[in-house]
Amino acid sequence: MHLAGITDAIDPQELLRSFGTIGLFLIVFAESGLLIGFFLPGDSLLFTAGLFASRGDLNIAVILLGCFLAAVIGDQVGYAFGRRVGPSIFRRPNSKLFKQEYVEQADEFFERHGAKTIVLARFVPIVRTFAPILAGVGRMPYRTFVTFNVIGGFVWAVGVTSLGYFLGDVIGEDNIDKYLLPIIAVIVFVSVLPAVIEVIRHRRKAARAASGEVSQVEAEAMAEHLHEIIDD
Numbered sequence: 001m002h003l004a005g006i007t008d009a010i011d012p013q014e015l016l017r018s019f020g021t022i023g024l025f026l027i028v029f030a031e032s033g034l035l036i037g038f039f040l041p042g043d044s045l046l047f048t049a050g051l052f053a054s055r056g057d058l059n060i061a062v063i064l065l066g067c068f069l070a071a072v073i074g075d076q077v078g079y080a081f082g083r084r085v086g087p088s089i090f091r092r093p094n095s096k097l098f099k100q101e102y103v104e105q106a107d108e109f110f111e112r113h114g115a116k117t118i119v120l121a122r123f124v125p126i127v128r129t130f131a132p133i134l135a136g137v138g139r140m141p142y143r144t145f146v147t148f149n150v151i152g153g154f155v156w157a158v159g160v161t162s163l164g165y166f167l168g169d170v171i172g173e174d175n176i177d178k179y180l181l182p183i184i185a186v187i188v189f190v191s192v193l194p195a196v197i198e199v200i201r202h203r204r205k206a207a208r209a210a211s212g213e214v215s216q217v218e219a220e221a222m223a224e225h226l227h228e229i230i231d232d
Contacts, residue, residue: 012041024049028070033078035098038129050164054165060165064158072152075132080146084135087223089137106130115230118148123155138226
């Protein structure tokens with residue numbers, strides 16, 4: 001597939017026009033906790049959905065509730081997957097859709113923020129997909145995870161969508177098409193910036209990965225360390 005085709009495939013406007021409300025919910029669900037969803041345009045998609053709702057193309061009440069539920073349920077699935085696979089996630093081989101560096105970025109995020117990562121990671125692409133999985137690997141207490149998951153899902157899904165909706169009201173229905181692309185470009189830049197910073201930080205610490213594969217003992221030690229961080 002050519003680059004232009006890939007770009008069109010993940011363009012928020014095209015996704016909403018092609019798949020509608022149900023597609024919006026499925027994408028939010030996938031990006032929140034499925035390994036295959038990390039590349040999807042979560043922030044810009046929610047914001048664009050809010051803009052579309054402000055001009056009557058989508059029902060704002062339905063998408064707010066649906067996106068919130070999809071975000072929370074997606075993270076719950078990610079957590080359950082992490083509990084199931086355990087430390088083996090640190091030994092999973094790289095593939096087209098999975099890189100160990102993504103796991104390590106999320107792991108480093110937990111190092112800095114502990115359990116609050118479940119909320120903060122909502123606003124960091126890639127990390128938001130892998131954070132609930134690592135919470136499961138690290139055996140974060142279920143009640144703690146659910147609490148942070150609900151808070152994070154509400155702030156992210158409802159907050160970003162509402163921001164798009166109210167901005168659409170401010171600029172007016174007739175001007176939405178005029179300003180839509182520049183607004184989406186700004187949202188994409190702001191949402192991608194934290195991920196870029198995480199990549200830079202990760203590569204500065206990549207020396208420990210230069211030795212090759214992670215052994216089973218090392219993977220279990222990493223999972224245990226993650227558990228200690230989460231419990232603090």
